[in-house]
Amino acid sequence: MKPSSPNQPDFSFRHADTLSKAVGAERYSTDFTPPGCLWAGAKRAGVPHARITAVHVGEALAVDGVKTVLTGADVPGSNLQGIVHKDQPVLAVDTVRHAGDAVALVLAESREALAEALSRIRLEYEPLPGVFEPELALAAEAPLVHPGREGGNLLARGLVDKGDARAAMRGCDVVVEGEFETPMQEHVFLEPPNGTARLTATNGLETVVSTQAPFRDRFEIAHALGLDPMRIRVRAPYLGGGFGGKDGATVQCLLALAALHAGGRWVKMVWSREETFLAGYKRHAARVRIRLGASSSGALQALDSVMYFDSGPYAHLGVEIMALGLEHAGGPYMIPHTRAEGFCVYTNNPVGGAFRGFGVVQASFALERSLDALAARLGMDPAELRLMNALRTGEANCAGVAMESPTGVRECLEAVMAHPVWAGRHTWKEAAPPFKRRGVGIAASCNAMGYGRGLPDAAAAKLELTRTGTFRIFNSVADMGQGNAAAFVQLAASALNQDSSLFEVVQPDTRLCPPAGSSSASRTTYTFGNALLRACEAMREKLKARAALALLVDEPSRLRLAPGVVADEATGRSIPLALLGNMLQRDDRICVDQYVMPVVENPPDTGKAFRLGFPHRFFSHGACVCALEADELTGQVELVECVTAVECGRVLSARGVEQQVHGAAAQGAGLVLMENLAHQDGRILAGDLSTYLIPTSRDLPDLEWLAVDGDEPTGPHGVKGMGEVGIHGPAPAVAQALEDAVGLSINRIPVDPMDVLRALRSNKA
Amino acid sequence: MSRNARCPGSLDELWPLLEEGVTIMAGGTDLLVRRRGQVPAPVACLERIESLRGVRVHEGFISLGACETHASLLRHALVRERLPVLAGALQVLGSPLIRNMGTIGGNIVSASPAGDTLAPLYALDAQLELVSKWGARRVPLAGFIHGPGRTGLKPGEVLAAVLVPPPEPSALQHFEKVGRRKALAIAVVSLAAVILTDGEGVVLDARLALGSVGPTVARCPKAEALLAGRRLDREALLAVGEAMRSEIAPIDDLRASAAYRREVAGNLLLRLAS
Structure with missing residues (x-):
């Protein structure tokens, strides 16, 4: 492997799946349509909160080609889905708690019959008052989403603190305070949630599904339906995007339920885009109130924040997402006294779930905006304020965890500050064309890697030498487009000194691959990569030992792997891998090894509500500069430049990192500029792609990436995960740039052009 | 070819299909979206009818065949050079894919107040050539569109061409979406302006049309009259903009509020301030 340097990232490595995807040869889950399969589809509630008084399925059953219609009464097992907290019915039994709840499940011979039958199911309700706002949901008289539940609508409260924030606040020279809101966000993966399932001849369940967590899915399905998880096989081909939205059951339990009634036939389920908007998980909407205090020199002293997360009616990963939000309340900054309190609240809104940036997006926007306010109060440059408070290696973050892993936030800030977009901003702003106001903003961020303490972040890797002398990597962590499968090939090819063309990747299959955690939490390349490198090490030693037999060498350690062969440099002799592969029996051609991500060894005495996944030991870092033009006549905001620096240990694949930064920055830009579900009383008004707008290529500038050199000693080739950190920059950087351009201080996103016009008008007055 | 998609090669082949009640499809970028999820119903695709195509100068008009796609019109020199206000709208219509399929005739008959070609065609005083098996008639575009999705197209009739009187070469043509x-x-709002000035910069004739601010595209006669005789300076354009705000009836929807639309509708002309 060639070393990469910050100025000359190595772009030479090509992803093995680039060609197959480009020519349409790659088979996604949605491409798997066995001949003669049945089609399954869910009847959705359509109302946010109601008691079900009747489900009339007679007319649907009468539709030609309809095999069966199932309701909540037909669900065996607990009828509860959920990753940590099990509270989401597969099919609603007596109550619907959000408009996307599934109330009935139809199996039909064709998609046409399925659609017809779904339209003929009649639901009778007794409407219930709903709660749509987390703080109102906590009021004593608020309607209950889960009546009888201890704690009412409060799913969880958490506290992460260090020192004495409230006392320290009183001693601060300057204190700013504010309230900030970040909205629900739709993932908008290209491939909708979908899958296929059947009962096997031996009463096992086999599924092919677009999922980020094939191994965990078995347990979620089994718990919900009362099945044996070890008799469930899940295959996860490449995903056409996930971003967190396929971390947890989408189609899985519904499909499995359908398969139980399909008599061994394959059943396929594909959500439409509209159904995905209605029923899929969303980034949690959050409200954050912050007080941030500093000395007159700008040194941060105290942070006191309260966060409310709108979980919708089910927990999904809401508590874990809130935990990460609280853990990132202080961002990548050194703040001696911190207090972050969080409330995760049930409502009748769409279900909150995992989304790239997992709680950190919400916390980060509020903190960065508060830093802007502080910089303004102190008359300081916002970049300098961030730089002087940047967390250094060894210092404790807001959860009281000392940063053992090298922190690169300072380097990221310095990289973007040296970039012409920031360094030359004054000249650029002065050159604004008629009717345009220009502004430039800067923000920094960090994002934890891995599950955190209490939830082992593990992966096992299996590597096979084939009989023909090539290698097969059994990938246990789904590739949702982030390129981990390609990264695994690169790691293994490098470790075994072989050409990458000799490697084939088997995508996750719970029957063929050893277990691993989900494709999430910026953990994939780190954890599975480490496991794979260990398996490669075992393979190398094995091949040397077996080659020594054939080469009559007494000390296998003197042998070396060279492309296609094991070579003995002392004699110049070598044995081809193909010969070795042919010589060994299959058990002997396979190496399996595993890795568990290290955790914080002496966790601070805080965050007690979070037994699983708190605190975190490793963080990637980022800084972002955005330059924009606001139009005086329309209030429209155009993102003109977006430069992101990321420190993620050593860069293994420059192309991979760059593409993650592109995708993350684009998603962050969408969040701040236009994405808006426009939900009202539990209903999404912008529930399709003609109304819920995400940026097109024309709405985005070149999303520039600056590599910042780092090294994580425990990482595979020094790598830290970085799939998420790039999403945090654009929202606060655009907000700051907007303030710079037109004097508009926004505390909620997305930007509304009307507010820009108002700000322009009041500035002129 | 599917039984449900007919492709007549001439108008004579089209007429019997219309009598059968087959729906006309001129690109389908709007029709097929509206029909999503419904049982397929027969359509008559117009793209193979040669007499509905072509861009030419005819009787003093620039004639745009109704089945010219947005992309093909954009490639045409007559449109680019003589009708830049229309070209400006075509450039930002939909996406490259929509522009390759959608047609100007389809955009007109869909009769959305947000149809991107409509504001320019209103400002250009375009007329429409409508044909049926009984003959042809010519009507002004402005009177043809009655409201969202409602037009004066009669049963058995098809839009054949858009006839645009070309503005003076010196006229200022401006479009913004x-x-x-x-x-x-x-x-959310669009503005098309065709403004003729004398050698001194004094406005001789102004034609202003706003899209997405009412049930149909709106011409702004009061504003046009106000602008005549004045120069395109900030003061005049502010006053004219205020007049334009009084001539529209925007609504709130998911994309924007009525207040925003009204404000912006009166701002856009300022882009021309000299």
Whole structure:
């Protein structure tokens, strides 16, 4: 492997799946349509909160080609889905708690019959008052989403603190305070949630599904339906995007339920885009109130924040997402006294779930905006304020965890500050064309890697030498487009000194691959990569030992792997891998090894509500500069430049990192500029792609990436995960740039052009 | 070819299909979206009918065949050079894919107040050539569109061509679309202006049309009259903009509020301030 340097990232490595995807040869889950399969589809509630008084399925059953219609009464097992907290019915039994709840499940011979039958199911309700706002949901008289539940609508409260924030606040020279809101966000993966399932001849369940967590899915399905998880096989081909939205059951339990009634036939389920908007998980909407205090020199002293997360009616990963939000309340900054309190609240809104940036997006926007306010109060440059408070290696973050892993936030800030977009901003702003106001903003961020303490972040890797002398990597962590499968090939090819063309990747299959955690939490390349490198090490030693037999060498350690062969440099002799592969029996051609991500060894005495996944030991870092033009006549905001620096240990694949930064920055830009579900009383008004707008290529500038050199000693080739950190920059950087351009201080996103016009008008007055 | 998609090669082949009640499809970028999820019903695709195609100068008009796609019109020199206000709208209509399929005739008959070609065609005083098996008639575009999705197209009739009287070569032609993003976005407000000035910069004739601010595209006669005789300076354009705000009836929807539309509708002309 060639070393990469910050100025000359190595772009030479090509992803093995680039060609197959480009020519349409790659088979996604949605491409798997066995001949003669049945089609399954869910009847959705359509109302946010109601008691079900009747489900009339007679007319649907009468539709030609309809095999069966199932309701909540037909669900065996607990009828509860959920990753940590099990509270989401597969099919609603007596109550619907959000408009996307599934109330009935139809199996039909064709998609046409399925659609017809779904339209003929009649639901009778007794409407219930709903709660749509987390703080109102906590009021004593608020309607209950889960009546009888201890704690009412409060799913969880958490506290992460260090020192004495409230006392320290009183001693601060300057204190700013504010309230900030970040909205629900739709993932908008290209491939909708979908899958296929059947009962096997031996009463096992086999599924092919677009999922980020094939191994965990078995347990979620089994718990919900009362099945044996070890008799469930899940295959996860490449995903056409996930971003967190396929971390947890989408189609899985519904499909499995359908398969139980399909008599061994394959059943396929594909959500439409509209159904995905209605029923899929969303980034949690959050409200954050912050007080941030500093000395007159700008040194941060105290942070006191309260966060409310709108979980919708089910927990999904809401508590874990809130935990990460609280853990990132202080961002990548050194703040001696911190207090972050969080409330995760049930409502009748769409279900909150995992989304790239997992709680950190919400916390980060509020903190960065508060830093802007502080910089303004102190008359300081916002970049300098961030730089002087940047967390250094060894210092404790807001959860009281000392940063053992090298922190690169300072380097990221310095990289973007040296970039012409920031360094030359004054000249650029002065050159604004008629009717345009220009502004430039800067923000920094960090994002934890891995599950955190209490939830082992593990992966096992299996590597096979084939009989023909090539290698097969059994990938246990789904590739949702982030390129981990390609990264695994690169790691293994490098470790075994072989050409990458000799490697084939088997995508996750719970029957063929050893277990691993989900494709999430910026953990994939780190954890599975480490496991794979260990398996490669075992393979190398094995091949040397077996080659020594054939080469009559007494000390296998003197042998070396060279492309296609094991070579003995002392004699110049070598044995081809193909010969070795042919010589060994299959058990002997396979190496399996595993890795568990290290955790914080002496966790601070805080965050007690979070037994699983708190605190975190490793963080990637980022800084972002955005330059924009606001139009005086329309209030429209155009993102003109977006430069992101990321420190993620050593860069293994420059192309991979760059593409993650592109995708993350684009998603962050969408969040701040236009994405808006426009939900009202539990209903999404912008529930399709003609109304819920995400940026097109024309709405985005070149999303520039600056590599910042780092090294994580425990990482595979020094790598830290970085799939998420790039999403945090654009929202606060655009907000700051907007303030710079037109004097508009926004505390909620997305930007509304009307507010820009108002700000322009009041500035002129 | 599917039984449900007919492709007549001439108008004579089309007439019997219309009598059968077959729906006309001129690109389908709007029709097929509206029909999503419904049982397929027969359509008559117009793209193979040669007499509905072509861009030419005819009787003093620039004639645009109704089945010219947005992309083909954009490639045409007559449109680019003589009708830049229309070219400006075509450039930001939908996406490259929509522009390759959608037609100007389809855009007109869909009769959306946000149809991107409509504001320019209103400002250009375009007329429409409508044909049926009984003959042809010519009507002004402005009277043809009655409201969202409602037109004066009679049963058995098809839009054959758009006839545009070319503005003086010296006339200023200006188009701006305000959307919530730069492609694949429905206009929140659009402005088309065709303004003729004398050698001194005094306005001789102004034609102003606004899209997405009412049930149909709106011409602004009061504003036009106000602008005549004045120069395109900030003061005049502010006053004219205020007049334009009084001539429209915008609504609130997901994309923008009525207040925003009204404000912006009166601002856009300022872009021309000298």
